[in-house]
Amino acid sequence: MLRFVVRRLIFAIPTLLAVMTVVFVLVRIVPGDPAQTILGDQASAEALQNMRERLGVDRPILEQYVEFMGGALVGDWGESMVTGKPVLAEIARVLPYTIELTVVSLIIGGLIGIPLGAWSALHRNEWIDYVTRVGSLLGLSFPAFVSAILMLIVFSIQLRWLPVISGGDRATFGEWAESLALPALNLGLIMAAYITRVTRSSMLGSLGEDYIRTARAKGVPERVVIWRHGMRNALIPVVTVVGLYLGILIGNSVLTEIVFNRPGLGKLIVGALGQRDYTLLQGLMIIYTFVIVIVNLLTDLTYGLIDPRVKYQ
Amino acid sequence: MTETGKIEPVLDVSNLTTSFRIGGEWHPAVRGISFSLQPNETLALVGESGCGKSMTALSILGLVPKANGRVEAEHIRFQGKDLSRLPDDEMRKIRGNGISMIFQEPMTSLNPVLPIGFQVVEALRYHQKLSRGEGEKRALELLELVKIPSAKSRFKEYPHQFSGGMRQRVMIAMALACRPKVILADEPTTALDVTIQAQILSLLNELKAETDMSMIFITHNLGVVAALADRVAVMYAGDIVEIAGVNELFARPTHPYTEALMRSVPRSDRDTKTLYSIPGAVPPLTRMPQGCRFAARCELAIDVCRTQNPPLDVLGSGGAHSVRCWVRGNHDLAEMKENADV
Incomplete structure (x- = not known):
C-alpha cells in the first residue's frame, strides 16, 4: 500500500506541472493590468512602467514562465504583487482555517447525513422518507450565503448564543469552537444534504441484495443486518461523493468565509483575482491542485478500508 | 418436542397463503397450500419458475418483504410454535437455528x-x-x-x-x-455447473444421513428430485397440484402438469429429435384464471376445468398420493357436468 501511495504521488507530478502551466497562462489572459490595479486610475504612465518593472510583468512571457516554474520547483513561489509578502507565507497563514472548516463540516455532514440517509431508506415511501427527501433537496438548492445570513440572524442576533463576528482570538477551545460553529454548521448542513441523498439511494440498493436476505435468514438481529451488512456495502458511493464534494468545498467556501468574516483559501483566491495578484493566484492554484490530488488519494485509500475487493498495486 | 416426536411432523404447514400487492390490489402467489414434513424426510417442491416454490420457503421463515407482501396461514407449526403468529423477535431465534435456508445464488448470497x-x-x-x-x-x-x-x-x-x-x-x-431441524434449500445447485451440482447434492445427502434433519428441497430439476427426495409436491401457479412419494410419483404421474413436466426432461436413452415443452406459460399473478390454473395449457381440459378449481383429492388408499384434477382425480364427471350446468 505504501508503494501505491508513493506511485500515486509520483504520478501527481506531471499533473501539477500541467496545472502550473495552464494557471500561468490563464492568470495572464485575465484582462486587466496589475500595475494599474495597484496604483489606481490616476497613476502616471511613468509610475505604471516603474511598477511593471518592479513586478517583472514587463519582461518576455517565456522568461517569466521559466522563472516561475524554476522558482516553484525549489519552493520559491515569489512574493505577493500586492502585499509584498511571500506567497507561501500568505497561503500557510490561511490554510489551517480552510482545513479545519472543511474537516469539521465533513464530520457534521457525515454524522447527520449517514444516519438520516439510512433512516430514510429504511422507511422508504413513509412520511419520514418524504420529509428527509424534501429537506435534503432544500439543503442542496439553498444558497450557502443565504443560509449563513439566516444562521447569523437566528443564532447570533435573536438567540445571542454566538458572536456575530468572532474575534481573531482563538486561544482557548471555547473561542475556537465559537468562531468555527456557524461556518462549519452552514457548510456541514449542505454536505449533510448531499450525503443523505447518496446514502439513501445506495442503502436502498444494498438492502435489496441477496446477502441481506442471507443475514436475516441466519437470525442476525435487524440492527446488525442494517449496519454491518447493509451500511458497509452502501458506503462506497458515499465515499466517492464526499471525495468529489470536498474538492468543491475547499474552493467554494468563499461565500461562507465572507459572511462570517473568516480567513481562508476561498477568500484569498477571490481577493487575489480582484487585484490581479498573479503570483499569489498561481500559488493558490497549485495548492488547490495539490489538495485535490491528496483528497483523491485519500478517497481511494478509503475504498480499500471498506471493500476487500479493492487491490492496490 | 415430546416422545411422540417420531410420529409428529417436524413442520406442519396448513392453508398457507402469501399475497403481493400489485397496483393497489392483493394477488396471492401461494394459494392456501398445506403439507407436512416428517423427521429426516426430504420433501421436494417442484414446478416452473414463478409457481410459488421459493415464496413458500420464504413465508415459512417470515422473510417475505413486509412492504408489499402478506403471509396468512391457519398455522405453520414448528416445535410447538405457530410461526405464522410469532413476533419478529421470536421468529429471529428460529431463523438459522431451528430452520435455516440455503439460497439459489451463491455468487450474491x-x-x-x-x-x-x-x-x-x-x-x-x-x-x-x-x-x-x-x-x-x-x-x-x-x-x-x-x-x-x-x-x-x-x-x-x-x-x-x-x-x-x-x-x-x-x-x-x-x-x-446450529444443527437445525429443518433446512430449506432453494434451488441450491441451479447456479452451478453440472459436476459441481453433483458434488453439492451428494454432500447434502451425506449431511442429511449423518444428522436427523429434514429438508425441503426446491427445484425444477426432476433428475435432482429422483436422486434426493423422499416425497414430492408439484406446484403450479401457487397451488400444490400433486403430492406423492417419490417412487409413486415417477411410476404414476397423475396430474397432467406432472406428466408434462416428466415429458420435458431430456433423456439420453431415447432417440428424440426435439425436446417436448409445455405450450404456453404460467399465468401472471394479476391474471389468474377462474378455474383450474393449468386448464389453458392442458390437453385434457373439459368445461368444468375452466370454471372451477378442483380440490386436492386423495388417490387410492393410504392417503399418500393426492392430486388436484377434475379429470384424473376421483370425480364423477357426469355429476360434475350436471352441477356445472345448473
Missing part, C-alpha cells in the same frame, strides 16, 4: 465485504452462547465438514476469492451451523 469465516461464526453467535474462540473453532469444523480444502488458511478470505461451488459450501456450512 454472501456478503462481499466480510470474511467467510466471520459469516459462518455469525450464524452461531446470535443463537449459541459461544466465546469468540469457541465460535471460530466450531465454524472451522463446519467448513471442514462441507469439505472446503485448507479451510483453516482460507478462514479469513473473502467471498470473491472462492468459486461458485465453494461459496455454496460456505452457505451450507452457515445453514448447518
Whole structure:
C-alpha cells in the first residue's frame, strides 16, 4: 500500500506541472493590468512602467514562465504583487482555517447525513422518507450565503448564543469552537444534504441484495443486518461523493468565509483575482491542485478500508 | 418436542397463503397450500419458475418483504410454535437455528465485504452462547465438514476469492451451523455447473444421513428430485397440484402438469429429435384464471376445468398420493357436468 501511495504521488507530478502551466497562462489572459490595479486610475504612465518593472510583468512571457516554474520547483513561489509578502507565507497563514472548516463540516455532514440517509431508506415511501427527501433537496438548492445570513440572524442576533463576528482570538477551545460553529454548521448542513441523498439511494440498493436476505435468514438481529451488512456495502458511493464534494468545498467556501468574516483559501483566491495578484493566484492554484490530488488519494485509500475487493498495486 | 416426536411432523404447514400487492390490489402467489414434513424426510417442491416454490420457503421463515407482501396461514407449526403468529423477535431465534435456508445464488448470497469465516461464526453467535474462540473453532469444523480444502488458511478470505461451488459450501456450512431441524434449500445447485451440482447434492445427502434433519428441497430439476427426495409436491401457479412419494410419483404421474413436466426432461436413452415443452406459460399473478390454473395449457381440459378449481383429492388408499384434477382425480364427471350446468 505504501508503494501505491508513493506511485500515486509520483504520478501527481506531471499533473501539477500541467496545472502550473495552464494557471500561468490563464492568470495572464485575465484582462486587466496589475500595475494599474495597484496604483489606481490616476497613476502616471511613468509610475505604471516603474511598477511593471518592479513586478517583472514587463519582461518576455517565456522568461517569466521559466522563472516561475524554476522558482516553484525549489519552493520559491515569489512574493505577493500586492502585499509584498511571500506567497507561501500568505497561503500557510490561511490554510489551517480552510482545513479545519472543511474537516469539521465533513464530520457534521457525515454524522447527520449517514444516519438520516439510512433512516430514510429504511422507511422508504413513509412520511419520514418524504420529509428527509424534501429537506435534503432544500439543503442542496439553498444558497450557502443565504443560509449563513439566516444562521447569523437566528443564532447570533435573536438567540445571542454566538458572536456575530468572532474575534481573531482563538486561544482557548471555547473561542475556537465559537468562531468555527456557524461556518462549519452552514457548510456541514449542505454536505449533510448531499450525503443523505447518496446514502439513501445506495442503502436502498444494498438492502435489496441477496446477502441481506442471507443475514436475516441466519437470525442476525435487524440492527446488525442494517449496519454491518447493509451500511458497509452502501458506503462506497458515499465515499466517492464526499471525495468529489470536498474538492468543491475547499474552493467554494468563499461565500461562507465572507459572511462570517473568516480567513481562508476561498477568500484569498477571490481577493487575489480582484487585484490581479498573479503570483499569489498561481500559488493558490497549485495548492488547490495539490489538495485535490491528496483528497483523491485519500478517497481511494478509503475504498480499500471498506471493500476487500479493492487491490492496490 | 415430546416422545411422540417420531410420529409428529417436524413442520406442519396448513392453508398457507402469501399475497403481493400489485397496483393497489392483493394477488396471492401461494394459494392456501398445506403439507407436512416428517423427521429426516426430504420433501421436494417442484414446478416452473414463478409457481410459488421459493415464496413458500420464504413465508415459512417470515422473510417475505413486509412492504408489499402478506403471509396468512391457519398455522405453520414448528416445535410447538405457530410461526405464522410469532413476533419478529421470536421468529429471529428460529431463523438459522431451528430452520435455516440455503439460497439459489451463491455468487450474491454472501456478503462481499466480510470474511467467510466471520459469516459462518455469525450464524452461531446470535443463537449459541459461544466465546469468540469457541465460535471460530466450531465454524472451522463446519467448513471442514462441507469439505472446503485448507479451510483453516482460507478462514479469513473473502467471498470473491472462492468459486461458485465453494461459496455454496460456505452457505451450507452457515445453514448447518446450529444443527437445525429443518433446512430449506432453494434451488441450491441451479447456479452451478453440472459436476459441481453433483458434488453439492451428494454432500447434502451425506449431511442429511449423518444428522436427523429434514429438508425441503426446491427445484425444477426432476433428475435432482429422483436422486434426493423422499416425497414430492408439484406446484403450479401457487397451488400444490400433486403430492406423492417419490417412487409413486415417477411410476404414476397423475396430474397432467406432472406428466408434462416428466415429458420435458431430456433423456439420453431415447432417440428424440426435439425436446417436448409445455405450450404456453404460467399465468401472471394479476391474471389468474377462474378455474383450474393449468386448464389453458392442458390437453385434457373439459368445461368444468375452466370454471372451477378442483380440490386436492386423495388417490387410492393410504392417503399418500393426492392430486388436484377434475379429470384424473376421483370425480364423477357426469355429476360434475350436471352441477356445472345448473
